[in-house]
Amino acid sequence: MHKARQSVTRADRDETRPIQGRRSTPLTRNRRIYAALLVPALALAVAACGVTPQTTLEPTTEAARTARDLLMFVFWAMVVTFVLVEGALLYCLIRFRRRSGDGIPAQTHGNTPLEIGWTIAPAILVVVIVVLTVPAIFSNARAASPDALQVRAIGHQWWFEFQYPDIGVVTANELHLPVGRDVEIQLESNDVLHSFWVPSLRGKLDMVPGRDNKFTIKPEVTGTFPGQCAEFCGTAHALMKFYVVVETQAEFTAWAETQRAERVPPASDLARQGEETLTLGGCVACHTIRGTDSAGILGPDLTHIGGRQHIAAGLLENTPENMRAWLSDPQGVKPGNTMVIPELTTEQLDALVAYMQGLK
Numbered sequence: 001m002h003k004a005r006q007s008v009t010r011a012d013r014d015e016t017r018p019i020q021g022r023r024s025t026p027l028t029r030n031r032r033i034y035a036a037l038l039v040p041a042l043a044l045a046v047a048a049c050g051v052t053p054q055t056t057l058e059p060t061t062e063a064a065r066t067a068r069d070l071l072m073f074v075f076w077a078m079v080v081t082f083v084l085v086e087g088a089l090l091y092c093l094i095r096f097r098r099r100s101g102d103g104i105p106a107q108t109h110g111n112t113p114l115e116i117g118w119t120i121a122p123a124i125l126v127v128v129i130v131v132l133t134v135p136a137i138f139s140n141a142r143a144a145s146p147d148a149l150q151v152r153a154i155g156h157q158w159w160f161e162f163q164y165p166d167i168g169v170v171t172a173n174e175l176h177l178p179v180g181r182d183v184e185i186q187l188e189s190n191d192v193l194h195s196f197w198v199p200s201l202r203g204k205l206d207m208v209p210g211r212d213n214k215f216t217i218k219p220e221v222t223g224t225f226p227g228q229c230a231e232f233c234g235t236a237h238a239l240m241k242f243y244v245v246v247e248t249q250a251e252f253t254a255w256a257e258t259q260r261a262e263r264v265p266p267a268s269d270l271a272r273q274g275e276e277t278l279t280l281g282g283c284v285a286c287h288t289i290r291g292t293d294s295a296g297i298l299g300p301d302l303t304h305i306g307g308r309q310h311i312a313a314g315l316l317e318n319t320p321e322n323m324r325a326w327l328s329d330p331q332g333v334k335p336g337n338t339m340v341i342p343e344l345t346t347e348q349l350d351a352l353v354a355y356m357q358g359l360k
């Protein structure tokens with residue numbers, strides 16, 4: 001059985017040999033050059049985008065710094081190991097290469113000091129990594145201070161719900177936090193596995209249905225930090241993003257005050273028409289807009305959607321054009337998402353867009 005398989009492989013290899021041996025034509029050579037250039041070009045493009053990049057290398061909290069420092073230690077240890085090992089290899093290849101006239105070299109078997117050396121050296125390195133990692137794990141898992149702000153973050157296919165039980169706020173896809181205060185985030189899921197990840201604030205942690213996962217974040221600088229679901233959760237997983245807005249205590253208090261209130265009543269006839277369309281368009285079945293008949297819980301709370309920077313879980317900036325695009329064709333904008341609505345007329349779209357923008 002084993003033998004048979006081997007002979008097949010050898011036959012295959014023989015067949016492909018003439019093809020592999022062919023000289024590369026100018027065309028394939030050019031292609032290879034393009035392919036080689038593509039990698040740095042892509043890296044540049046990736047590096048160029050994003051004002052506050054979604055990267056673990058720019059930590060803004062103690063927890064994120066601890067993780068970055070560990071990463072850098074392991075990285076440099078790896079670089080040194082690589083250079084030493086590859087250097088030794090290259091040295092041996094060149095220094096001891098076969099020269100013309102050389103006979104068969106002296107045959108040796110094993111070298112006890114060398115073997116002990118290259119077993120102990122990596123073992124020491126691993127021990128050092130463990131000694132650095134264990135305290136980092138404990139410090140990252142520290143309990144929140146008793147006055148910590150409590151947040152429930154709930155993963156839905158494919159958006160994030162945020163509840164602040166102590167201050168009576170419910171919102172989605174944009175988590176506001178005050179700077180300089182412990183926040184205890186309780187991670188939950190409404191359906192499947194998700195993962196909460198804001199690289200500049202701390203490492204990821206899974207949102208597991210029926211399981212009580214939580215961690216503490218203490219934001220140190222104000223700003224807007226991008227986050228992303230980091231556990232494959234279905235069709236629109238890659239488009240399940242969110243933002244964390246870290247602001248001063250005063251800004252946070254004002255924001256929370258606005259969020260607690262019922263919706264701002266429509267300020268124009270067009271917007272009033274928009275509110276009436278909530279029933280015709282079926283929005284009431286899935287969305288809550290406090291102060292109206294809309295009390296659905298399948299989609300994000302829209303009571304203050306007009307004040308959010310993005311829509312569709314961080315996918316689009318919240319502009320009238322994008323809101324219109326979203327309401328005209330939610331499946332086209334975010335394939336697979338669970339918002340299904342009847343086709344709306346131009347008048348209904350105008351009215352709904354005006355209404356949504358007014359829900360500050």
Ligand SMILES: [Cu+2]
Nearest residue numbers: 229231233237
């Ligand atoms: Cu996901």
